[in-house]
Amino acid sequence: MKEWPYRLLAPGPVQLPPEVKSILARDMIHHRTPEFSRVLVKVLANLKKVFATTQDVIMHASTGSGAMESAVVNCFSPGDEVLVIVSGKFGSRWAEMCEGYGLKVSKLEVPWGHAVDPRAVEKALKNPNIMGVFCQACETSTAVLHPIKEIADQVKDRPQTLMLVDAITAIGSTPLPMDSWHLDVVVAGSQKAFMLPTGLGFIALSQKAWTFYEQAKLPKFYFDAKAELQANRKGDTHFSSTVPLTLALDWVLEKWIKDGLDTSIRRCETLARSLGAAMDVLGLQPFSKAPSPSVTAIVVPPEVDGSRWRDLLESKYNLTVMGGQDQLKGKILRVGHLGYITDEDQIGAVEALGLSLKELSIQIALKQIERATAAAAQVLAEKS
């Protein structure tokens, strides 16, 4: 019987490049050393290039949600009115966080699987008191890419309103230039396109957002952006640095800059197109009406039990993909295009998807699975 190597094709956490694994295995060094300080300064400078901003990018030792929380506490005061676009699980999270901190939240609910209509945002912004618009760039739970630039265009001329973007599965996988798109707060996390383990949250604030910081009265301590920035200016972090993650991040950022900042974005796009080509052959439908290059959501065919499909992929084919969350439980399968994914991984995953479906008694011929892997491989071969 064929041996299936372990493959992790989730929209975070992701597979790590061999170089990252070896950096993470090195002897520990102290963070208050000139050696580490040099790397930290370089990493912070390189992050600005990746965010396409002249502003400082701050790192928190936290998951991505920590960076989302940092955005809230650094910019607002209790009772401030904000608009949260809710099109899936992560939109709900930001709404809950804002409510938890006592902000007055208007939710713009979008049917799951759809991108928000910028005209709906325009309508909601007729309310002059809205001080922040919160949106995911990619709503990972539904594999939807939102029209961030179009939304930001409506916010940029309102001095009283910030545009806050959860770019946790967008930075490194889809273009999101912070300054030229007039984004005020951009947050990201290490375990997605950055190809690292979980543990670093990133946040950048525009000049406008820093003026909000000066007014913001929500309590903060660990996530205080200014305190972090002041430490960074001295080549230090506010609290103990995540040394191994920062050293590994340095390798990733240097590689991205050397290869060209769009290389990682193009790879995600290629992987998404490659899976799409295979899905066409297998007769599988995408769930998202505005597909993101970070993750593909596959509609589970009606005759298949979604959780059985996922279990079979895991137990027999050694492949981890994600199911749906909340209202999409059992209805979709989410395959990630982030992290270190080789062509063999991608083709192996397509083959496993086809074989597992056949086993779940879907009418699929072996020849069709061969054609699906060939279609996926052909897209990968076109890449350069």
Ligand SMILES: *Cc1c(COP(=O)(O)O)cnc(C)c1O
């Ligand atoms: C993964 C993810 C998060 C949350 O990340 P944690 O690291 O689990 O806190 C938030 N938003 C989006 C869009 C994500 O994909």
